[in-house]
Amino acid sequence: xxxxxxxSPSLSVQEGRISILNCDYTNSMFDYFLWYKKYxxxxxxxxxxxxxxxxxxxxxxxxxxxxxxxxxxxxxxVPSQPGDSAVYFCAASRHRAxxxxxxxxxxxxxxx
Amino acid sequence: DxxxxxxxxxxxTKRGQNVTFRCDPIxxxxxxxxxxxxxxxxxxxxxxxxxxxxxxxxxxLSDRFSAERPKGSFSTLEIQRTExxxxxxxxxxxxxLAGYSGxxxxxxxxxxxxxxxx
Numbered sequence: 521x522x523x524x525x526x527x528s529p530s531l532s533v534q535e536g537r538i539s540i541l542n543c544d545y546t547n548s549m550f551d552y553f554l555w556y557k558k559y560x561x562x563x564x565x566x567x568x569x570x571x572x573x574x575x576x577x578x579x580x581x582x583x584x585x586x587x588x589x590x591x592x593x594x595x596x597x598v599p600s601q602p603g604d605s606a607v608y609f610c611a612a613s614r615h616r617a618x619x620x621x622x623x624x625x626x627x628x629x630x631x632x
Numbered sequence: 633d634x635x636x637x638x639x640x641x642x643x644x645t646k647r648g649q650n651v652t653f654r655c656d657p658i659x660x661x662x663x664x665x666x667x668x669x670x671x672x673x674x675x676x677x678x679x680x681x682x683x684x685x686x687x688x689x690x691x692x693l694s695d696r697f698s699a700e701r702p703k704g705s706f707s708t709l710e711i712q713r714t715e716x717x718x719x720x721x722x723x724x725x726x727x728x729l730a731g732y733s734g735x736x737x738x739x740x741x742x743x744x745x746x747x748x749x750x
Contacts, residue, residue: 524674554738563636563723563741564675609674618688619665620739622674 523547524612526623534631539597541626543610546591550612554620555584555595558607567608568595600630634659636742638724644748645714652710653745657726664707665739666699667723668692675723681707682729714749721746 525544533539541555551572556564570577570584570593577584583596597604607627611620637656645651657664663682667675678697679689683704693699696714701707711718725739 556741561743561746563638563725563743566738566740569738611674618663618680618682619677619690620675621677622667624672624674 521546522623523550524610524621524623526608526610526626528626529624530627530629532629532631533600535602536599539595539600539604539628539630541595541597541608541610541628543593543595543623544591545593545612547612547621548591549614550621551615552613553584553586553593554611554613555582556609556611556622557604558609558625564609597628600628602630602632604628605630636724636726636740638722638742638745640745641743642746642748644750646750647714647716649714650710650712651714651747652708653722653724653747654706654708655724655726655742656706657724658728658740661726661728661740662704663727663729663739664701665725665727666707666709667725667741669721669723669744670719678709711747714747716749719747719749 523546554569555567557567558564568579568582586593607625609625610623613620639654665680666678669675681701696712699709721744723744725741727739
């Protein structure tokens with residue numbers, strides 16, 4: 521059973537518009553959530569995180585929203601840039617527990 | 633600012649051979665993780681260390697896999713008698729888990745070692 525799901529394998533948006541990437545989880549014990557960006561032939565790069573005590577965290581063009589009751593989080597990128605084109609992974613963990621559980625990723629393409 | 637490094641970046645081996653990968657974490661980080669990623673999937677947890685202690689191993693980590701972190705710094709992952717199903721990207725990550733309860737350990741990944749078993 522997959523505890524973290526990214527149901528959209530791909531997303532294409534126009535440069536300057538908003539990109540919204542979604543993630544659902546099933547394990548209510550998760551209390552820390554992260555987004556990573558991955559380019560081909562590289563390891564995942566940490567982007568932004570959110571603790572379950574918050575419902576929003578913002579860092580520049582990136583904002584993560586957490587809806588605990590729906591077990592859903594989303595990453596908003598505004599405005600989207602061609603350099604944002606990459607695979608985005610959602611990950612979840614239990615506080616101080618160690619391992620992260622990842623979704624299968626969403627490939628974002630930002631068209632000029 | 634030195635990030636996580638992994639060596640080698642690529643490894644091609646024949647089925648049945650043993651391989652060993654090395655990971656050097658960010659210097660002040662006390663936790664080190666190994667993940668495996670196959671095409672079209674997210675990283676899957678294999679094992680992690682806090683300092684030199686191996687705290688958890690996934691059931692994905694069969695008896696052919698062994699990981700060490702002898703001095704609490706770099707780590708090695710060895711796969712014995714490789715099989716074609718072992719072909720994957722092996723990712724190492726590190727994090728700093730401080731003593732106070734407010735800390736959550738964000739993991740920072742290395743570039744990975746791509747293993748191909750022929």
